[in-house]
Amino acid sequence: MNQNIENKSAEELLKWAFYEHKNIALASSFGAEDVVLIDIAVKINPDVVIFTLDTGRLYEETYKVMEKIREKYNIKIKTYFPDANEVKKLETEHGFYSFRKNIEARRECCNIRKVEPLKQALQGLDAWITGLRREQAVTRKDLKKVEYDKANNLMKINPLADWNELHVWDYIKKNNLPYNKLYDKNFTSIGCAPCTRAVKNNEDIRAGRWWWEAPENKECGLHLNKNK
Numbered sequence: 001m002n003q004n005i006e007n008k009s010a011e012e013l014l015k016w017a018f019y020e021h022k023n024i025a026l027a028s029s030f031g032a033e034d035v036v037l038i039d040i041a042v043k044i045n046p047d048v049v050i051f052t053l054d055t056g057r058l059y060e061e062t063y064k065v066m067e068k069i070r071e072k073y074n075i076k077i078k079t080y081f082p083d084a085n086e087v088k089k090l091e092t093e094h095g096f097y098s099f100r101k102n103i104e105a106r107r108e109c110c111n112i113r114k115v116e117p118l119k120q121a122l123q124g125l126d127a128w129i130t131g132l133r134r135e136q137a138v139t140r141k142d143l144k145k146v147e148y149d150k151a152n153n154l155m156k157i158n159p160l161a162d163w164n165e166l167h168v169w170d171y172i173k174k175n176n177l178p179y180n181k182l183y184d185k186n187f188t189s190i191g192c193a194p195c196t197r198a199v200k201n202n203e204d205i206r207a208g209r210w211w212w213e214a215p216e217n218k219e220c221g222l223h224l225n226k227n228k
């Protein structure tokens with residue numbers, strides 16, 4: 001079965017996933033992979049549930065592409081926010097850039113602004129769909145196209161797991177998709193504004209995320225594989 005799944009194209013896998021799982025949603029941070037995934041998914045299922053996590057620290061360019069996508073496909077995007085009291089406590093007690101102090105402080109911020117809202121978004125679902133790719137990071141090299149997400153107790157579908165960067169951009173250009181304009185300024189992976197910068201030519205694509213941390217730590221907690 002695994003080999004069967006692995007051989008499926010992104011479109012075939014999404015068709016299978018929509019058939020297999022009635023309570024399924026697509027998670028999007030509106031990066032390059034996400035706009036590709038939304039295009040493929042909406043063409044198969046115009047009613048696909050799409051959600052995003054608004055951490056409160058996103059770039060303006062990210063909101064702009066969210067809006068363009070919303071208008072292009074005439075879709076609703078379910079938005080989840082961090083708990084206001086938790087953010088108030090975090091900023092009051094530790095300041096506005098606590099995540100720069102050490103990895104524990106960074107994970108605390110990611111936990112409040114991303115991981116907890118994700119748990120809300122996943123409530124009642126059997127499966128979620130992501131735009132993760134194996135090539136993106138050392139932390140993602142063993143990614144499967146379909147895997148059990150133990151941390152959240154549901155299935156996780158990664159239709160673009162075997163796509164490379166060229167393939168993603170080729171799809172965007174051919175289909176004339178809206179994309180985050182920060183990519184035109186040498187950004188290669190886009191998250192919260194204070195934790196994302198442009199990369200230099202010789203740097204890898206995740207180098208601009210939490211650049212003060214070691215590569216093996218560069219996950220916000222949304223995609224930690226706790227199966228091992």
Ligand code: SF4
Pocket residue numbers: 055057099106107109110111113114191192193194195220
């Ligand atoms: S990416 Fe940075 S600002 Fe965003 S939630 Fe994580 S630590 Fe906080």
